[in-house]
Amino acid sequence: MKLSPLGKQFAAYLGRLDDTADDAVIRAMQLVYQAVTEGHVCICLNDYAGSDAVSENGDEIITLPDLADWLSRIRKSRLVGAPGGFAPLILEANNRLYLTRYWHYEKTLADNLRSRAESPSPEIDLAELRAELDRLFAHNTEVPDRQKLAAAVATLRRFCVISGGPGTGKTSTVVRILAALQSRPGEKPLRIALSAPTGKAAARLQESIREQKAKLPVPQAVLDVLPETASTLHRLLGAKPDSVYFRHNRKNPLPLDVLVVDEASMIDLALMAKLTDALPKSARLILLGDKDQLAAVEPGAVFGDLCEVSGYSPAFCEQLYAASGVNIPSGDLFTPALSDCIAILTQSHRFGSASGVGQLARMINAGRAKEAIALLVDGRHSDIHWEPTRPGGGADLVRRMEIGYQAFFTAVDLGAEAREILRLFGRFRVLTAHREGDSGAAGINFRFEEQLYTRRRLRRESRWYPGRPVIVTNNDYDLRLFNGDIGVAMATAGGLRVFFQDADGHIRGFSPARLPEHETVYAMTVHKSQGSEFDEIVLALPDVESPVLDRPLIYTAITRARHRAEIHSSRKILEDAIKRVPERSSGFRERLWNHA
Numbered sequence: 001m002k003l004s005p006l007g008k009q010f011a012a013y014l015g016r017l018d019d020t021a022d023d024a025v026i027r028a029m030q031l032v033y034q035a036v037t038e039g040h041v042c043i044c045l046n047d048y049a050g051s052d053a054v055s056e057n058g059d060e061i062i063t064l065p066d067l068a069d070w071l072s073r074i075r076k077s078r079l080v081g082a083p084g085g086f087a088p089l090i091l092e093a094n095n096r097l098y099l100t101r102y103w104h105y106e107k108t109l110a111d112n113l114r115s116r117a118e119s120p121s122p123e124i125d126l127a128e129l130r131a132e133l134d135r136l137f138a139h140n141t142e143v144p145d146r147q148k149l150a151a152a153v154a155t156l157r158r159f160c161v162i163s164g165g166p167g168t169g170k171t172s173t174v175v176r177i178l179a180a181l182q183s184r185p186g187e188k189p190l191r192i193a194l195s196a197p198t199g200k201a202a203a204r205l206q207e208s209i210r211e212q213k214a215k216l217p218v219p220q221a222v223l224d225v226l227p228e229t230a231s232t233l234h235r236l237l238g239a240k241p242d243s244v245y246f247r248h249n250r251k252n253p254l255p256l257d258v259l260v261v262d263e264a265s266m267i268d269l270a271l272m273a274k275l276t277d278a279l280p281k282s283a284r285l286i287l288l289g290d291k292d293q294l295a296a297v298e299p300g301a302v303f304g305d306l307c308e309v310s311g312y313s314p315a316f317c318e319q320l321y322a323a324s325g326v327n328i329p330s331g332d333l334f335t336p337a338l339s340d341c342i343a344i345l346t347q348s349h350r351f352g353s354a355s356g357v358g359q360l361a362r363m364i365n366a367g368r369a370k371e372a373i374a375l376l377v378d379g380r381h382s383d384i385h386w387e388p389t390r391p392g393g394g395a396d397l398v399r400r401m402e403i404g405y406q407a408f409f410t411a412v413d414l415g416a417e418a419r420e421i422l423r424l425f426g427r428f429r430v431l432t433a434h435r436e437g438d439s440g441a442a443g444i445n446f447r448f449e450e451q452l453y454t455r456r457r458l459r460r461e462s463r464w465y466p467g468r469p470v471i472v473t474n475n476d477y478d479l480r481l482f483n484g485d486i487g488v489a490m491a492t493a494g495g496l497r498v499f500f501q502d503a504d505g506h507i508r509g510f511s512p513a514r515l516p517e518h519e520t521v522y523a524m525t526v527h528k529s530q531g532s533e534f535d536e537i538v539l540a541l542p543d544v545e546s547p548v549l550d551r552p553l554i555y556t557a558i559t560r561a562r563h564r565a566e567i568h569s570s571r572k573i574l575e576d577a578i579k580r581v582p583e584r585s586s587g588f589r590e591r592l593w594n595h596a
């Protein structure tokens with residue numbers, strides 16, 4: 001492991017608060033900080049004690065202290081406190097060392113979720129619910145009907161997690177859950193909100209909810225009280241500019257009875273802790289997501305940790321059977337209450353059994369790297385393709401991008417409407433593992449634009465030209481442009497304008513000078529693409545190993561494709577990535593599941 005200079009600066013800064021702190025304590029702080037920047041919530045000292053690390057400038061090998069000595073020195077420092085104490089860092093009994101802020105987030109979130117899971121079920125007449133669910137899921141031919149089962153879980157509990165891959169029916173199921181909740185005779189309509197971590201994901205949720213509503217076999221009065229709009233979590237919680245706090249919190253809870261959050265695998269520990277704090281205890285929380293996708297960039301892998309499935313408790317199985325008619329084997333008597341809140345959907349209605357993308361995604365998830373590559377090369381599926389890369393093969397990718405974006409550029413040249421141009425841009429995307437570097441999104445965008453400048457005879461001095469697509473990288477609450485929003489520049493009578501489509505489908509144009517921070521986006525990172533889908537994707541992997549090349553990254557990229565996925569990589573890089581399963585250090589899983 002290589003030590004980071006930023007971690008060293010952080011440790012040196014904190015070290016000034018305690019001039020008695022020795023090197024071993026400073027080193028531990030450096031490691032915790034570094035771990036947090038890599039997505040971990042804490043470090044377990046056992047994993048590092050006695051091991052060698054490469055110094056920040058790479059010219060020294062540093063042997064870390066042995067565990068007993070390290071612990072005794074850390075415990076003596078004023079900079080490290082016991083759980084609940086006031087110190088910059090917290091040491092847990094199991095040798096996990098946290099930045100105090102993250103310790104609080106982890107504890108708050110685990111307490112919030114467990115108490116929500118353990119709270120008594122809402123009063124529901126099981127026979128009435130059964131009749132309602134039979135009606136709402138009459139179309140489903142799955143055996144067992146996992147969608148109906150998920151709906152029963154969500155209606156019977158105040159907390160429910162529904163995980164499933166693309167097209168497994170998460171949105172169709174949640175619309176039916178909301179319809180079942182709003183159909184209860186004699187009850188006031190519930191206050192429901194739909195939300196997602198990014199603007200793009202909120203827009204997609206809104207679109208599919210509207211689509212699904214049109215298919216519901218329920219009276220108009222029920223349709224009228226189902227929500228039609230979705231907002232970002234930041235907007236729902238009331239983000240304040242330049243603040244990590246939200247307007248809604250434990251003291252000022254959201255005025256809601258039900259909150260549905262889509263793409264929940266993208267939510268990091270801190271945001272999830274704040275979200276659960278801001279939701280009244282009486283409200284229902286329904287999280288939708290795909291446990292196999294990449295976790296958030298920020299610390300924590302909350303959704304994945306929640307989806308540890310051990311079966312429903314025997315008593316709950318009986319309730320589920322009465323409410324849905326679905327009979328499934330139960331877990332044991334000691335199944336934690338949280339287990340009764342998890343539902344997993346497995347059958348994809350988007351990728352049928354013949355779909356190459358679907359099969360490839362399943363093999364990747366199962367870690368069957370060799371079979372995945374065999375599937376890619378056997379040529380039986382026209383919707384998947386593997387392009388083995390050669391050193392210096394960059395030009396091939398640029399040519400591939402020209403083809404991918406051809407219809408888009410034709411529409412730009414013909415002066416098509418902004419809505420059509422945005423739609424065509426959304427059909428194709430190059431996805432990368434990194435942002436920086438030659439094989440990162442920035443390098444690929446640079447090479448593609450270089451070629452555009454020549455071929456389309458654009459003026460190099462100006463970064464702006466008709467057809468330049470950009471992704472916003474910073475929230476601007478005044479303009480209502482958010483991190484992840486994608487716009488395209490187009491010529492208008494008033495000069496060049498950058499057009500964006502908002503969640504309601506409205507097109508808005510901005511002068512380039514007014515935009516918040518942004519960058520060109522012919523290629524984007526897989527992380528940024530989460531919550532979006534494209535007809536066709538090309539996943540361009542680097543030709544050197546990197547720890548970010550792992551199974552969730554490849555799976556997330558492939559499942560962004562609606563119709564076709566192509567991978568450009570060497571065999572070894574792809575195979576190793578499919579085999580690599582990331583581990584994020586935290587105590588969250590233990591707090592959730594093993595709590596006495």
Ligand SMILES: Nc1ncnc2c1ncn2[C@@H]1O[C@H](COP(=O)(O)OP(=O)(O)OP(=O)(O)O)[C@@H](O)[C@H]1O
Nearest residue numbers: 140141165166167168169170171172173208349350
């Ligand atoms: N039980 C079913 N029978 C037939 N079609 C279904 C069923 N469930 C869902 N579908 C269809 O499959 C498609 C995907 O469903 P839905 O959008 O609900 O899935 P999702 O899990 O939310 O997908 P994504 O995560 O990609 O948004 C929709 O066209 C939907 O109508």
